[in-house]
Each structure stands twice: as C-alpha cells, then as structure tokens.
Amino acid sequence: MTMLSKRNGYFLAAILATAFFYFNGSDVTTSVYATGTVFALPLALAAMVGIMCERTGIVNIGIEGTMLLSAFVAFFVSSLTQNIIIGLIAAIFTGSMMGLILAVMAVSWRMDQIIAGTILNILATGLTSFLYVQGRTIPGVFQSFEIPILSKIPFFGPVLFIHGALTFAGLAIILALYVAIYHTTWGLRSRAVGEHPSSADTAGVSVVRLRYINVTIAGAVGAIAGAYLALELVGSFERGFIAGKGFTALALMIFGRWNPLGALAAAMFFGLAQAYANQLMIDQIVNIPSQFTAALPYIMTIVVLTISAGKVRPPAAEGQPYEKGQA
Amino acid sequence: MSALLEVTGVTKRYPGVVANDNISLTVNAGEVVALLGENGAGKSTLLKAVFGLIKPDSGEIKIGGTPIVFGDTAGVISRGVGMVHQHFQLVPVMTVAENIILGDEPKRGIFINKKAAHDEILALSKRYGLEVDPEAVIEDLPVGMQQRVEILKALRKDVKLLILDEPTAVLTPQEIDELLGVIRNLAKSGVGIVLITHKLHEVMAVADRVVVLRGGKLVGATSPKETDEAGLAQMMVGRSVVLQVNRTEAKRGDVVLEVKGLQVRDDRKILSVKGVDLSLHKGEILGVAGVEGNGQREFVEAICGMRHREAGEVLINGVATKDMHPHAVHEAGLSHIPEDREKHGLVANYSIADNLVLNQFDQAPFANGWVRNLAEVAKNAISTVEKFDIRTPSAFNTASSLSGGNKQKVVVARELSEELPVLVAAQPTRGVDVGSIEFIHNQLISARDKGAAVLLVSAELDEILSLSDRIAVMSDGKIVAIVESKDADRNYIGRLMAGLKE
C-alpha cells in the first residue's frame, strides 16, 4: 500500500509540473505533450503485446522483431501497391504470423521462450536486411485529423484529440485491452492461465488454445505498432528502424505492473522525456551531443528495470511450458 | 436405485508394482465412505481411474449405473462427480468469486456480470453453510477458508458425488471440526462423499463406512460401529511384506548432532516446525516417522542448512552450524541425501561420474588446485558404479539416463563416500525399485556400523521400523514420542502418526 501512495505522489508531482509549464508557455507545453503522446504510442502498443503474452504465461522477447518486420512489410507493400491501407493489412498479417510462430515454439515445442523470441528477432533482421531496397517511397502517411469539439479543449484537445488514424486506433486498443483484461470472461480466463494454468485447466479452460490465440493477436498488435512508425509517424523505413523499442516496451510492461494503463503511463513518461529533449535541442537551451540524446531511452530502460527489480510480481506461471496433469 | 459410484474388481499394474489389486467398493447417495490407507496404498491410482485419467487393466467403474469411458474426464465431471484436491486448484492472486466462476462465468454479453457472480456465491455459501467472502483474495485467506472455496467450486456444479482427497492434512483442529460438520450436512442433503484420509479420528467421527487399502489391496471394509481406532490402525499398518534387514545391535556412542528448540517456517510462511529437540548419537539410526506434511521436510532442510531457522540451534560435534549455508554444514560433517534428488541432488545432464563428485569436485584427489583430475574422477566413477551396482552401460552416461532407483544410488554413493559423522537421509527410497531399496538400506546400516550418526526421515513406516535403532514420531511440527525400536509397537507408532494422542 505504501507503493501505491508513492506512485500517487509521483503522479501528483507530474500533474503539478505540467500545470506549471503550461502556465508558463502554453503553446510550447501543449506541443511537447502532443509530441510526447505520439512518441509514446508505439512504445505503449509494444508494451501491450508484452502484456497480452505474459498475462497468459508466455514471455515474448520477439516484440522488436515483430515490429521490425511489420514496419518493413507495411512500408514496402504500401510502396508496391501505392496504397497504405493495403500495406497496413499486410503488416497485420505479418505480425500475426510472427505471433503464431512464437506460439508454436513456446507452447507446442516447449522451447525456452527467450531463445524463441531471440530467433524471431534474428529472423526479422535477416529478412529485412536481405529484402531491403533503397529509394522506395509511399504515397503519403496517415494524416492527422481532428475530432470535432473535443479538439478545441485547451491543452487536452491537441494532446489527445488531434492525431492520425493509427494513433487513435492504438489508444483505442489500449483502452479496450484494459477493459477486456479486468472485465471480460476472456480476461479472467487468460489471467488464470498465466497465474495457475492447472486451475484453469481443471475448470475447463483450454490452456493451449488460449495461449495460441493471445500470442497471435498480440503479434497483430505489435504489427500495428510497427506499421504506425512506418506509415504515420515517420513515413519511411530504414534498417535498424525500431531501435530497441521492442525491448524498452518490456521494461514498461514490468514497470506498469502488467496493467495496460500502467504501461501507457510509463510509455507517456518515456515519450515526454524524448519530446522534452527534442525541444531543448530546438531551443538550444542545452547543447547535448546527439549521441547522448539517442542513448537516453536505452539508459532509461535499464534504470526502470533496475528500480522495478525485486519489487514486482509477474504472472506466476510465465515462461513455464504447461504440461497437462501437472498439479 | 443404483449406487452413485460402483467400482468392481479394478486392477492396475505398473512395472514392478500392482497399484490396485482387485478393488471393489460402492458409494450411495447420502453416504460418507472413508477410504483409508497410507502413502502408496493405491488411493491416488484408484481416484485417477474413477476420473478416467488412467485405464484399469481389468474391472469396471460405473457412475449412476453407467460405465465410464476412459479418457472422458469431462464426461465423468458432467455426471456429477466433483473433487476437492489435496493441492488446491485455485489462482492465488484472484478473488474467491473469480476462482469459483472461472470457466462458467455469469455474463452480460462479453462482460462478466460481477454482481450476479457475487450474489450467486453468497447464495451458494448460505445453502451449504460454508461462509465465504466473495471479494477476498485467495492467498490472503487461511487454508481452511481456501478449502471451502475449493468445495464451493465443486458444489456449484451440482455435484452428486464429492471426493475429498486428504482434506484435513493442512487444517488446524478447529478447521477440521468445521469441515467434518460440513461433510455431515452435505451427506444429509443427499450428496455422496468419499473421504480419502489416513486420520483415524476423522474416520470415526464422520464416516458411515470405511474401506481400508494397503499395498494395493482392499484389506478391510467395515464401519465405525463395528470397530474402533485401534482396529482401524491395525488394518492400516498390519502385517505387510517387510524387507528383512539383518541388523546387529547398535553400538551407540556420544552425541554428534544436537537440535535445540528448532522452529522453521514453510514456503507459505507458516510455522511448520514448532519447537523440536533431538539428539543423535554416533553409531545409531534414528528414524523419524510421520505422515508427510507434518513439518518433516522443513525440519530436514533446516538441519542441512537449506532453509532459514526461525529459532533454535543445530550443533554438530558441539559446534553451532551456519544458517542457510548447505556447504558450510557439509564441511562441518553432515552428508545429506535430499528429498528432491532432481533439484538438489543431481545435475541431470552431467555424467554419472561428475555427479558422483559434485560436492568434492575441487578437492583432492579430484582436483590438483585449479585443474581437475579427470582420471581420478573416472576411476572413482567406475569403481563406484560397480560397488553400488548402478545399472548403466557406462559410468559416463548422463544421470538422466538412469532409472529412479539408480539415480538415488548415485546420490547415496556420493554422500556416503566421505564417511562424515552425520548422515541425514530424507525419503531415501522414494520412487526406487525393490532391489535398489534393499541395497540402499544395507548401505545405511553399514554407515551406522562404521560409526556414523544416521537420521532417517521417511513416510514409509516399514522402512523406519526395519532400520531404526530409535524411533521418533513427528506430528504437527513436534516430536511426540521417542522410543527404542525394541519397544516400538507397530500399532502404537501408527496411531501416533495418524494423529492420535497416546
């Protein structure tokens, strides 16, 4: 319970700090927060992938690879067909396939799940390296649009209600996941499978089926995160595009206690940090070498993990292959 | 009206053992039938057969007059057979309500109807007189309450035959009384109950009929009206095949191992060793008898430095040993045959040779300083494999290729090799074939004859009786009696083990 009030304290401090900055430069603050949301989204979605898998008991190290390959497919199919919707669909299919492969390795073959995820990453890197062609372009990105009325609210309007389609989709997914985990039968059964699979099994819930379904859908969510980067935020694709976000997402998941809203909050923190750093560079207030700002998310990830270590409680059955008849 | 459960002539054989030998029993509605027997008597096998998890070699099982289909566990369950497991099938971090509704949730579309769930559970608990708080989290509840949730789970499915597997093993005396009351009420409402237990007091208190299993056979069918606890105890532990061990009189020397006021907590942070004093002498075997779950595991682990001592001391040759430091305790002169050989005793994919030197790998002659002396390791391996008759084509095969008995022989061989003053053997013949059992027993005796102080902890009463010079009985975390083996009466020990006071 002390943990809770500590975190409430952080939250309060964040709100106060935001209010302070806002009243000292509303335009800049608003734009930094809006940018922060946009940076945070792929991290948050990637964290959702981790949450969906780990809540059901599967450790997914391959989020990075899933995002990479999906971003690649999103971009290249879009450039081939000159249609970003088709690219998006192709990406979602790719991500689901990667999720399925992980499910096969982890659930049916009972492989060590860290190795399985690493294989996905290496496979994605290899495929994208080989198939990459320079100089391709896509016809455009998912443009920002405004949600009427709500977008006019000062501060919250631009921050939350003026974004591209994929951003909104992503936010919707996060909210839906939160509701689903804690309020639907699917959520209850998935959690049971991740905490104490034999109880679920004796209650008639198919552990294997649920794991397969969740990991595959999680792959699709990861694909949206990757496609978002290629088709909305950046509008292109380079090798090494994902730059570690898939791993940072795991730290966010842990820090957020496997709760979608918690992970979203953690992702917002990362996104804001990045947005602030950018703003500082633009304003030339501080002159930090570019290499250090680039390294910032990685350092933060390690710090976040180290803080969380020993204090968090993962789903009890994660990482352990399930054998029927285990009591 | 046909019986709820009819088992006729069920026999099930496994390699080397007959788990169930022509077992027949019937359970009618409203009856409480107690299934009595020690560990290994064949109760779990029979249960698995009833649920269709294993197929008997012969015999028939009928539920409500219709035979069951092997493999169709769901079918058995749907015919109204419910089970309360010994190891609860509950999700610790979820609430009572969530656990009970899991798999069959009241819903509104895709959303769980939490209010309906709450109300349903309150109604259920009122109907059967099992009070629970639907919103309580399982892991915060005392064990007795958790068990109620298990029972409610079964009752919710409109159960006709309820099987309770060792339900009182983990309950306090008050909780036990409450449970017995619940059982009586359920029986009155028409549910048939099978109570699997080895606690004689409870059998006498609540059963309509008693069926006794021993060594896979049905050795008695009676009722509390026709017998008493003494009679039950005799049926339970009667004359079975005792492996004859030639044993000379012990030459007892000084005290080597002393345990003073030992208190230890189990994994659930509950105190399971509640103050034990013990002295072990050179040249004797002290057998600690007791049904599993009475603190023996924690007791052994604490002595060997593998579990934190809440209070008390362990002294070897007068010197207090370190807490939580198995190697230091080993250096102080204690060898240990661990209960969980796969976890603590062996490295599965190491060779037998390497496993034999696992705790001496960096000492002469197996190492010259930094460099290992593999020739010596090999020599030791070959000679040990021969001496201990470890059945393997090569002393360099991996340990995982061995059978259970031979794996245990590797552990025994290793632990006996240094001839340390104290030897602690925990369940040394569990999962071991008969031939190896005899061999290991002889090894323990010869260690004693060479002057070791041997502490033997076993749930197999026959083993304790045939090997021990003195016998201590452990019940509910305390030593309730210590007797010389020549004064030990099988029935007396059996009754102490079963929870009787005398």
Next chain:
Amino acid sequence: MSETNVDKKVVKNQSEESTKKFDVGSWLVPIVAVLVAMAIAAILIKLQGLNPIAAYKSLFKTAFGSIEGLGVTLGKSTPLVLSGLAVAVGLRAGLFNIGAQGQLLSGALAAAWAGVTFEGLPGYVHIPIALIIGAFFGSLVAGISGFLKAYRGVHEVITTIMLNSIVMGIADYLASHQLREPDQFLTRTAEIQTSAKLPIYANLPLGFFIAVVLAIAIWWILGRTTSGFRIETVGRNRHAAWYAGIPVKRTVISAMLISGAIAGLGGAVETLGITYRYAPAFNLGLGFDGITIALLGRVHPIGIIPGAVLIGGMRAGAANMQFDSGVAPELVDLLMALILLLVTAPLITRFFKNSSNKSLTSGWGN
C-alpha cells in the same frame, strides 16, 4: 598390475563410447541446417530472377578458392569466432549475453586508442597491451549486466541489448570528438601505429590463430578446471550448484566478465588485424551473429570455429557475389537467420533445466 591396465582400458573404452554416441547424431543437425537454409535462400534468389548456383559458386570461390581469399576469410572469421565464443561461455553459465556486439565495440575502440597512443613500443609488447585493454573494456560492459543480474535479478537479455546501443552511442561520440583522427571530418580514429598491427604470415592473419588458441583454452578451462565446472554447474542446475557449495552469484558475474572479455578481445583483434582503426558502422550486427554461431556450433567452444569460418567466408565473398551474380550481400544475413531457425528447432533446450532463465522476471525478488 594387469588389473590397473584393465581398469585403464575400461575407462578409455567407456568414455570413448559415451562421447562417440553423443557426437555423430547431433553434429549432423547443424550441417543439415546449413544445407536446408541454403536451399531455401536459393529459392528466394530464384524468385528475384537471379541465379543461385552462380551466386553460391562465386561466394565460395572468393572465400576459399585462393590463399589470399582464405586470408580475408579468416580475417573476417576472427571476430565471429570470438563473439560466438563469448556467447557460448555465457550460455554455458545459463546467461544470454546478447550484448557481445556492444562489448566488441568497446574493445575495438579501446584497442584503437591503445594502438594510437602508445608510441615507441616493440610489437610484441604493444599488441598484447592493446589486446588486454580491449578485453578489459569488453569485460567492463558485460560486468554491468552481470552485476545487475546477480544482485538485482535484472534479466541480462534486456540490459545487454540496451548496453549495445548505449556503447554504440558513446563510441560514436568519442570517435567523432576526443578520439577523432585529427585534421579530417570522418568519424573515426587515427590509424594505429605499425607496432600495434597484427602481423600476417603468408597471407594468413595472426589474429585468427589467436582466436583459435583462445577457443581451445576456453574448452579446456570449461572441461578441465574447477572454475569451468562451477560455471557449467550453475548453468545447468543452480539449485544443485548452491547445494554443492558453488557461489552462484559470484559465478554468474565471473561468467559475464569472461564472456565480455572475449567479446572485447574480438573487437580488439578486428581493430589490430583488419581495420587498423576504429570506424563505426563496420561492426553492424556482429553481436547477433555471435548467438547464431554459438548455437550453430552447439554451444561448444571448438564447435563454433567451423561455423564462424563458414559465415566469415560468406561475408568475405559477398561483395564479389554481388558483382558476379547480382545477389545482395545481405543474403548472408538471411542465411544466418534461416540457419538459426533450423538449428534450434530440434535443439533440446532442456539443456538449461533449472537454470535461472525461465522468464524475464524470474530473477525478480527471488
């Protein structure tokens, strides 16, 4: 007397029997994996409208067809052997050191600095110093992950990967500021002194033989010393290791330090033997390669050498292959990914029973 002779013979026979039984069956798997991967890649090449046979022919001819080619191959194989060795040592202790790349980079940069800074030293002094400095920095980076893992339970998979990028950033910065080659604008260090350059004998680089010697040394240490036994035991069953008196935390950190030192050495050898300076971007992906090579060689210190030479050869021949047949040099990356997938499918990962790596957070608060 005859008894001891019989004894010796029995020992020899039995140990040969066991090792033989192990050898044949399971070494077939990597070979088959390579062949199948090449076949799959050939299909992809065909789909691109190019000629796979010509591609493979050119690839292997350049790599192994001449002494000069072999020299380049071995040169490219050296850091692969070392990063594979680094990952293998980690895996033996039950650790996933995916950070071989970052450790390699730090070694490369440190060696470059040592190679430039120390003047007037004879070769047989300069080279070892530079190599040791490289190994030290590699070990330092790995040690961070090792410490966090042993004492805080933070899983090394994430910390090593994060450190990869952090180290890249730091190295990049240093190479474009403090350590930059003076009077030019490229991000790189000055060329090292001649005294620091690894000699080449008859076209074959000394660095490769250093790597092979190190691999043999590691094999010997793991198999024949008490330190090696500790590492192996902790990797296979940490409960039994604890019970047997092995200090688990200390062993975990040691294994990471050793692993990092080897990777750092790999980077140092790359600098002193091939590039003669530190220039970022040439080292891309080598860390991940380490995992593939380690698993392809069945996590065996000697077994990784053939795999490393194969991959090194393919890298060496890739440029010519593109010239001759139009197939992109990234084919090698794809092949490696396919090989890894095929090699690990049958790989019984029960190798790591009771190790500390069942989940990302299995180290948390335990």
